[in-house]
Amino acid sequence: MEAVFEDVFAEYGNVDIVVTAAGTLRVKPIWEFTVDDWRSSMESHATHTVLAAAAASRRWRENSHQRGPASAKLINFTAATGLVGRPDLGVGHSAAKGAIAALTLELAHEMFPYNVCVNAVAAANVRGRMAQHVHACVPDAVDDFDAGSPEHPAALVSYLASDDASWITGQVFRVMGGLIGWYQPWQVVASLDKQQAWSLDDLRLGIRRLLGVYPEFKAIQGPHRAF
Numbered sequence: 001m002e003a004v005f006e007d008v009f010a011e012y013g014n015v016d017i018v019v020t021a022a023g024t025l026r027v028k029p030i031w032e033f034t035v036d037d038w039r040s041s042m043e044s045h046a047t048h049t050v051l052a053a054a055a056a057s058r059r060w061r062e063n064s065h066q067r068g069p070a071s072a073k074l075i076n077f078t079a080a081t082g083l084v085g086r087p088d089l090g091v092g093h094s095a096a097k098g099a100i101a102a103l104t105l106e107l108a109h110e111m112f113p114y115n116v117c118v119n120a121v122a123a124a125n126v127r128g129r130m131a132q133h134v135h136a137c138v139p140d141a142v143d144d145f146d147a148g149s150p151e152h153p154a155a156l157v158s159y160l161a162s163d164d165a166s167w168i169t170g171q172v173f174r175v176m177g178g179l180i181g182w183y184q185p186w187q188v189v190a191s192l193d194k195q196q197a198w199s200l201d202d203l204r205l206g207i208r209r210l211l212g213v214y215p216e217f218k219a220i221q222g223p224h225r226a227f
Contacts, residue, residue, distance in 0.1 A: 021055065
């Protein structure tokens with residue numbers, strides 16, 4: 001991977017856009033999953049992504065002053081299974097895609113000083129070999145609209161790679177046909193601040209209140225629920 005980027009940057013001086021999209025799929029329940037399955041899933045998805053990202057980022061950091069105001073773009077393909085899980089694609093795929101999403105968020109921070117935008121796209125129900133392999137429900141074209149066409153994620157990637165999207169970084173987007181969504185992964189959506197140690201009895205009540213199990217405890221006070 002390093003040699004590939006070395007040759008490309010040497011020939012063109014700079015690469016403005018890098019898109020990572022790779023991976024295989026081993027669909028097994030956890031009780032059948034082996035270490036080899038894990039390594040294969042992580043290497044084909046996450047490791048290849050991080051190697052490409054690292055090779056590009058090293059060179060973007062070095063040439064950031066020569067690039068001037070023009071931002072470089074790194075766009076990683078992830079999947080919804082890595083953000084919210086699903087019961088039929090296996091832990092390896094979910095963990096690897098989750099790693100890519102986390103990598104995207106971290107690199108957005110690291111590369112911000114060097115004018116590099118880093119985002120991720122989770123494409124769903126796209127017609128292709130992967131969809132056939134997992135028996136995904138890919139809709140047929142209706143009239144002039146083909147919801148399963150790979151043109152939909154391609155259009156989103158093209159926009160994120162454009163100059164107009166230079167203000168967007170550290171984001172994960174979903175695309176499924178004509179639907180475009182915005183993920184806010186792993187945000188604290190509710191909290192309880194007791195301002196002292198929690199006992200098991202406190203937690204028994206507190207967790208219920210945190211999750212909204214008891215309707216009478218749904219009063220919100222600022223960003224925290226009062227204990």
